[in-house]
Amino acid sequence: MSNPTALTIRRYVLTGSVAAITATGVWYGAGLKTRQERKQVIAAVVEAPLAEQLEQMALYRESLVRQRNGLQTKIDQLTGKAEPPKHRGR
Known part of the structure; x- marks a missing residue:
């Protein structure tokens, strides 16, 4: 071979x-x-009507803010700015 x-x-x-x-x-x-x-x-x-557009934009904004907060938490954990999560019951 x-x-x-x-x-x-x-x-x-x-x-x-x-x-x-x-x-x-x-x-x-x-x-x-x-x-x-x-x-x-x-x-x-x-x-869509204007009221519906505003509602959709508000929902989209909320999802983006949640995503940003999650990413910021991960960044803080990686850089050592945040405390690691504490274990319950110990």
Whole structure:
């Protein structure tokens, strides 16, 4: 097996090619789906009444604030600014 045959090399090349084509197709398809969903969400927000738009924006803001707080907690823990969580019952 020290000398790879032409069939072995061909098999590796074909396997790599099929894997690359599959990965590219999945990536491209996911991008298309994401763009389509984004367009639908934007259209729904634009067509919604003003009160509904404000409510949706408030909910989105709340989720972003929660995400920011979670990330800030992780940053504080990594930099040593926050105390580690205490164990209960010990």
